[in-house]
Amino acid sequence: MxxxxxxxxxxxxxxxxxxxxxxxxxxxxxxxxxxxxxxxxxxxxxxQFTEDSPAQEALDDVNREFSPAFETSSGSTQLIQRDDNVLSKPAMLDMLRLQERVLSRPDLRATSASSVASTVAQTLDPSATTIDEQIGALESASPSEVRAAAKQATASPQVSSLLSDDFNRQSVEASATIGVVSHEVPGLSSSAGTSGTSPMTGIQEEIQTMTAVSNSDIRVFGSGIISGxxxxxxxxxxxxxxxxxxxxxxxxxxxxxxxxxxxxxxxxxxxxxxxxxxxxxxxxxxxxxxxxxxxxxxxxxxxxxxxxxxxxxxxxxxxxxxxxxxxxxxxxxxxxxxxxxxxxxxxxxxxxxxxxxxxxxxxxxxxxxxxxxxxxxxxxxxxxxxxxxxxxxxxxxxxxxxxxxxxxxxxxxxxxxxxxxxxxxxxxxxxxxxxxxxxxxxxxxxxxxxxxxxxxxxFLPPEDQPAYLQQLPEPFKPGVYTVTKDLNYLEDNFESTQGDSVTIYVEGQLRQDSSLEMIHRNGEDPPESFVTDDRRAEATSIVTVIRNYAEQDPEFAALVDRNDANGNGVPDDNLETIYDELLSSPASDQASSYITEDYRQTRIVYTVEGDATQDAIVADGKLVAERLRMDATATGSTVVFxxxxxxxxxxxxxxxxxxxxxxxxxxxxxxxxxxxxxxxxxxxxxxxxxxxxxxxxxxxxxxxxxxxxxxxxxxxxxxxxxxxxxxxxxxxxxxxxxxxxxxxxxxxxxxxxxxxxxxxxxxxxxxxxxxxxxxxxxxxxxxxxxxxxxxxxxxxxxxxxxxxxxxxxxxxxxxxxxxxxxxxx
Structure with a gap:
């Protein structure tokens, strides 16, 4: 004392x-x-929470190794359209005209646009490659012709996935659809987390103001809106x-x-x-x-x-x-x-x-x-x-x-x-x-x-805010927040498009004859949280790129066939030759997004169910990674979180x-x-x-x-x-x-x-x-x-x-x- x-x-x-x-x-x-x-x-x-995360570091490795597919200057804007029937002629014209206005503005840095409406227009006129031509194709077609083209176009799972879950194939009707506009904007982050500031914020807020002239209810959604x-x-x-x-x-x-x-x-x-x-x-x-x-x-x-x-x-x-x-x-x-x-x-x-x-x-x-x-x-x-x-x-x-x-x-x-x-x-x-x-x-x-x-x-405001908040005088009255409402709407109405993904980052000697077969077999008997297609996990990988390009190029298809011992479309011999041909072909950009130049790293992207829990997704991702007889790590935004x-x-x-x-x-x-x-x-x-x-x-x-x-x-x-x-x-x-x-x-x-x-x-x-x-x-x-x-x-x-x-x-x-x-x- x-x-x-x-x-x-x-x-x-x-x-x-x-x-x-x-x-x-x-x-x-x-x-x-x-x-x-x-x-x-x-x-x-x-x-700010993911910066020092080991899972984020793994995701950063993926982004760094496969930069073509994860270009930090690339961004996208989702256009969520709701109408009595988004497959009607007027509704599809609304979507195309909005996309055309966005593409015509240089300050919005838009490079391309896609939607169900553009696919239907190209079904009507296969030569309509521009937005203006697609609008013309729809305007000149009769309602019955538009309906027939829409029925034909939506037969594709890729197209119908952009429609809400209430899509009726017989009547060709749906209450909502999603259009996408791609942008090239420098300074975008590729981290799993979302920052409070983003170059996309101003762009997407400006696009939102442009929807006011549309007859349909169109909401703008994307990373910029979330960041804002x-x-x-x-x-x-x-x-x-x-x-x-x-x-x-x-x-x-x-x-x-x-x-x-x-x-x-x-x-x-x-x-x-x-x-x-x-x-x-x-x-x-x-x-x-x-x-x-x-x-x-x-x-x-x-x-x-x-x-x-x-x-x-x-x-x-x-x-x-x-x-x-x-x-x-x-x-x-x-x-x-x-x-x-x-x-x-x-x-x-x-x-x-x-x-x-x-x-x-x-x-x-x-x-x-x-x-x-x-x-x-x-x-x-x-x-x-x-x-x-x-x-x-x-x-x-x-x-x-x-x-x-x-x-x-x-x-x-x-x-x-x-x-x-x-x-x-x-x-x-x-x-x-x-x-x-x-x-x-x-x-x-x-x-x-x-x-x-x-x-x-x-960190986002809830969908339903107390009514008294909107009764407050300025400057205490909070702004209008829509992200949570839009997220919930997408999850409830576009289950097929709201599934997350797990990326398996693989490091090893990919020249070995068994490498691609190993990657292909890894999709068999998938865990419950993974989306399945014909009892296989829905995935994209270098195998997917090889198969897709083989369908487009007969010469490359012949090369694959000569080196495919079991005839399943996956080469298992002379893999270095396959890679060399692929990376020197028109599909090189897509291929480089799944395999590195030294053929030592690759990635496999598995789609997971939209309603799967975070724990299940991560556990199943690690399980699939462990199946590979190479050094494999499960990553992705869900794993990071x-x-x-x-x-x-x-x-x-x-x-x-x-x-x-x-x-x-x-x-x-x-x-x-x-x-x-x-x-x-x-x-x-x-x-x-x-x-x-x-x-x-x-x-x-x-x-x-x-x-x-x-x-x-x-x-x-x-x-x-x-x-x-x-x-x-x-x-x-x-x-x-x-x-x-x-x-x-x-x-x-x-x-x-x-x-x-x-x-x-x-x-x-x-x-x-x-x-x-x-x-x-x-x-x-x-x-x-x-x-x-x-x-x-x-x-x-x-x-x-x-x-x-x-x-x-x-x-x-x-x-x-x-x-x-x-x-x-």
Missing amino acids: IDYEVYVDRLGGFIVENPGRVVALFFVLTLVFGAGLGNISTDSGTS ELGNVIADSLLLVVPAAVLLIFGFLVVAYRDPIDLLLGVVSLVIAVVWTFGFMGLANIAFSQMLIAVPPLLLAVGIDFGLHAVNRYREERVKDLAPVPSMRTTIKQLSVAFFIVTGTTVLGFLANATSDLAPIRDFGLVAAVGIIFTFLVFGVFLPAAKLYADELREKYNVPEFASEPLGSEGGMLARVLSGGVVIGRKAPRAFLVVILLTTVVAGAYGTGVDTTFSQED KGVSDTILLSAIESLTVALAATALFLVVIYQVLEGQWTLGVVNLVPIVVSIALLAGTMRYLGIPLNALTATILSIAIGLGIDYSAHVVHRFADEYNAEGHDLDEALRLTVGGTGGALTGSMLTTTTGLGVLAIAITPVLGQFGVVTALSIFYSYLTALLVTPSAIVLWERLTQQDTATAAPTSP
């Missing part, structure tokens, strides 16, 4: 002797950090959440402070903490992402708690008729240590996320930890100085106080309500703790079944373990150093373990998964939750060590004094964080709910469980002391 009071007294002396200078210094530092605000950039979407919504949702969420949080928090603070000057000081302190944190992000070049939207509410949570405790503790001294300076000295002496304990454990909880393999989670942990340190400095140094300076000016200019009574003052109704935990601890601490232990075990075991997810939809999902779960477990271990060690050491009682650190940890178990069980019960943001909640629950129990335990230690205070008196004073500030803090922070539930994106809404729950559980366990834990601690330590004491002779 060290004499820490010397350092605390020095800090308190400096603050109370130089309050004006301290305030001025903090304002100067605010200007310095404020300079970094202009450097903040944004990063949204899912690509991912980018806009951050700004819209902030505009919606921040004002709501500010209003609610302000309302609670008015009730908690009950004095306009104290309220102003508290709000200014919160603003300084946020400005410092965001300024740090700009100076450190950390991009603002969806995850970091949660940082301001977290800072508000801790800042409000610190502010209420500081002002409340100061008021407790002032009601004793003490002058401002000695009152503030006592406040700083007691709370600076409690603030240090809370800050240390909270920072450790956030920094535990540095163990994550996902860069956005690491950035979140770092920014939140730095923000908490800033909050500690602002509310531990600036606010006491500003409060004292304001009270000196108040007395000098005879400004009246509006309210000076502390929350939860002795004898008040709130104090009597908060004493419930003390009563339980006095009457039946052991029985109560046994019940709590059983509850913790059951809730924790149940919570281990919580789901883990990662998908693009987590599943890899991120698994990493999220691992990160949650690792960060929770690290946070618990680091926090336990910190508490044990700090209480041994400060109080000479390391066991108080264990007492401090008990309510947190209980609250984490309750939180995990509640998440599973409410169906809230561990996703990119909620995965951090377990370590955050430690960081924020320890706040409540640390204030209770440290205040108890001070009161218990005070002369003349027994156990009951110390607990009564602790709960009566600290409990009031804790209640005010809980109400404001749960409301401020819970308001994230109205955020536009599901991931933010879920984070707001679970964070608010973690605060409430921490508050509840701090006031109900901690007193019983302290009583049991006192009995055990007193028993140990009595046992260790020497017996009188």
Whole structure:
């Protein structure tokens, strides 16, 4: 045990002797950090999570090796047309005319267009190769001729796959179809994730405006639209959440402070903490992402708690008729240590996320930890100085106080309500703790079944937004979001076109005679999630290219036949000659997208069912890869996202373990150093373990998964939750060590004094964080709910469980002391 009071007294002396200078210094530092605000950039979407993923690295290898098929300058726009019958003449003309308008605009960088309408037009007139000629062919044909041509064209599975599932072959009718426009745009990314910024965004938004002149309902869909919504949702969420949080928090603070000057000081302190944190992000070049939207509410949570405790503790001294300076000295002496304990454990909880393999989670942990340190400095140094300076000016200019009574003052109704935990601890601490232990075990075991997810939809607004959002005035009214609605529509109505794919990246000596036969046989007896065609997996590979070109070129077909021992169209001899001929033919571009120039790498793309689960797709992809007697790796966007999902779960477990271990060690050491009682650190940890178990069980019960943001909640629950129990335990230690205070008196004073500030803090922070539930994106809404729950559980366990834990601690330590004491002779 060290004499820490010397350092605390020095800090308190400096603050109370130089309050004006301290305030001025903090304002100067605010200007310095404020300079970094202009450097903040944004990063949204899912690509930020996939950058360091091993599966993404494998996909990048595929993209790099087979660049012709994965040209990063290539993009496409889907035109989703809905009509009474999209195969009618007027509807098909609408589609062709829109595609013609797009192709005629150089700024849209369109290179080609395809649709069922163009195929029907070419069926009417095989020489109609341009959009203009196809429009002419349709316009000159009679409705019966168009119907006959449509029936003939849609007999092809490739063409009918572009029609909705309600396509009727007999009546030649369908309610929806998909047209495609291809673009050549530099700077497009080929990663599995979707970025919040894309060169395709402006192009596809402009095409959407062009659909207004169409008679049919045509929606534009593509990566640009998705990227645009991912980018806009951050700004819209902030505009919606921040004002709501500010209003609610302000309302609670008015009730908690009950004095306009104290309220102003508290709000200014919160603003300084946020400005410092965001300024740090700009100076450190950390991009603002969806995850970091949660940082301001977290800072508000801790800042409000610190502010209420500081002002409340100061008021407790002032009601004793003490002058401002000695009152503030006592406040700083007691709370600076409690603030240090809370800050240390909270920072450790956030920094535990540095163990994550996902860069956005690491950035979140770092920014939140730095923000908490800033909050500690602002509310531990600036606010006491500003409060004292304001009270000196108040007395000098005879400004009246509006309210000076502390929350939860002795004898008040709130104090009597908060004493419930003390009563339980006095009457039946052991029985109560046994019940709590059983509850913790059951809730924790149940919570281990919580789901883990990662998908693009987590970051997109839901299809059905609350009606009140569209009733909000500008600029709070969010924009119109359609991506989720369009995704759901495509999935529900174009099952055949919405199947994902798994790419098998193969490395080996492909000149060996058995290589192509091995690739061909690998499609036999496919797993359930793979799309089948005649009991074979639907796939494209170098074998597909060889067969397709053999159908077009008789000379090449003869070469294949001469080297095909079993007559199945797959050569199994002189493969290098086959490759050489193929890569020097008109099919070379297609061939190079499936085999490298050194004939050592190839890829096989398997189509999977649209309704297959992510777990099934990944498992089946790995199974098919293992069948090959070459070095094969399953990859693709689904595999990448599943890899991120698994990493999220691992990160949650690792960060929770690290946070618990680091926090336990910190508490044990700090209480041994400060109080000479390391066991108080264990007492401090008990309510947190209980609250984490309750939180995990509640998440599973409410169906809230561990996703990119909620995965951090377990370590955050430690960081924020320890706040409540640390204030209770440290205040108890001070009161218990005070002369003349027994156990009951110390607990009564602790709960009566600290409990009031804790209640005010809980109400404001749960409301401020819970308001994230109205955020536009599901991931933010879920984070707001679970964070608010973690605060409430921490508050509840701090006031109900901690007193019983302290009583049991006192009995055990007193028993140990009595046992260790020497017996009188």
